[in-house]
Amino acid sequence: MPEGKIIKALSGFYYVLDGHQIIQCRGRGVFRKNKITPLVGDSVVYQAENEREGYIMEVYERKNELIRPPIANVDQAILVFSAKEPDFSSILLDRFLVIIESNEINPIICITKMDLLTDEERLKLSDFVNDYRKIGYEITLSSSKTEEGLDKLLPHIKGKISVFAGQSGVGKSSLLNAIKPDLELKTSHISSHLGRGKHTTRHVELIDIENGLVADTPGFSALEFDTLEAEYLSNCFPEMAALRNDCKFRGCLHLNEPKCAVKDAVANEEIPRYRYDHYLQFLQEIKDRKPRY
Numbered sequence: 001m002p003e004g005k006i007i008k009a010l011s012g013f014y015y016v017l018d019g020h021q022i023i024q025c026r027g028r029g030v031f032r033k034n035k036i037t038p039l040v041g042d043s044v045v046y047q048a049e050n051e052r053e054g055y056i057m058e059v060y061e062r063k064n065e066l067i068r069p070p071i072a073n074v075d076q077a078i079l080v081f082s083a084k085e086p087d088f089s090s091i092l093l094d095r096f097l098v099i100i101e102s103n104e105i106n107p108i109i110c111i112t113k114m115d116l117l118t119d120e121e122r123l124k125l126s127d128f129v130n131d132y133r134k135i136g137y138e139i140t141l142s143s144s145k146t147e148e149g150l151d152k153l154l155p156h157i158k159g160k161i162s163v164f165a166g167q168s169g170v171g172k173s174s175l176l177n178a179i180k181p182d183l184e185l186k187t188s189h190i191s192s193h194l195g196r197g198k199h200t201t202r203h204v205e206l207i208d209i210e211n212g213l214v215a216d217t218p219g220f221s222a223l224e225f226d227t228l229e230a231e232y233l234s235n236c237f238p239e240m241a242a243l244r245n246d247c248k249f250r251g252c253l254h255l256n257e258p259k260c261a262v263k264d265a266v267a268n269e270e271i272p273r274y275r276y277d278h279y280l281q282f283l284q285e286i287k288d289r290k291p292r293y
Contacts, residue, residue: 001046002047002048004016004017004046004096006038006041006042006056007022007205009038009039011043014027014044016056021051023046023051023052023054024054026054026057028055031056031059036059038059039065040072040215041065041071041072041074041161041215042059042073044058044059045057045060064101066099066105066163069165071142071163073161074215075161075162076106076156076161076162077163078110078157079093079097079108079165080110080164080166080172081109081112081167082111082169083112083141084168085116087222088111090275090278091278091281092167093109094275094278095223097226098225098237100165101237101238102236105163106155108139108140109138109140110153111138112143112174112175113143113171114142114144115143115146115148122268123230128244135238136238138156140152140156144171144175154210157179157209157210158211159279160211161215162212162213163214180207183242184209194241225282225285225286226289228286230287231251231253233282233283233286234254237279239265240254240279243265244261247262248260254276255280255283262276263276
């Protein structure tokens with residue numbers, strides 16, 4: 001049977017890319033019975049009734065999957081954050097990073113709308129950029145209007161499945177339009193009252209860009225740590241994970257334990273205080289989470 005990759009899911013139909021052709025498929029009834037939901041990014045076996053229509057017969061095992069946005073087999077997540085309108089938020093970035101790290105997906109940080117910053121604001125933002133680069137994160141600074149940084153972002157996209165994710169209104173669709181103008185993705189203006197944009201992307205779809213597949217995903221502003229356990233949280237902070245074996249106690253949560261290497265690193269300004277504060281906030285959220293039955 002032929003095989004392909006789901007590049008779009010919409011209204012109960014799955015659009016499977018096989019070579020240069022796209023076949024509109026439905027899922028088998030047994031999928032619903034077995035609680036299997038095909039996702040964009042899935043490698044599948046399908047059976048075609050004709051050149052245009054068919055059924056998905058089998059979904060291959062996934063290497064990873066995200067719930068929001070619903071997508072599978074992602075190589076990397078390009079986290080798009082605006083420098084302004086809305087203002088850059090380190091705590092929201094850290095929240096995204098934890099979700100991506102917990103799914104073992106490589107994150108790349110892309111800060112957009114750099115053209116809106118004054119020289120003073122650029123200097124302030126550079127402190128954050130230097131902190132994240134020191135941790136080991138790849139960061140590109142970009143502008144859809146001036147095309148700043150697009151040449152540095154493109155090499156990351158080639159030959160990979162990338163998900164563009166970030167808060168609503170930060171310019172994900174504008175950035176993709178700047179990279180590939182013929183996309184003509186819908187964009188929205190920021191609400192001056194709420195400081196955020198309306199959702200302009202309604203479904204997940206993989207788009208062919210620079211010989212890679214890129215997902216423009218619905219924006220979202222709330223991220224919960226639904227399945228992440230407290231003991232694993234520090235693994236999602238690379239600078240803390242690197243010190244894990246230097247703490248006196250195994251399974252140290254870096255709270256009140258004596259001889260904690262992470263707390264020492266914070267005190268010595270080797271780990272940014274705000275990163276540690278975010279860690280503590282996330283840890284408390286996980287502890288306060290209602291148990292699942």
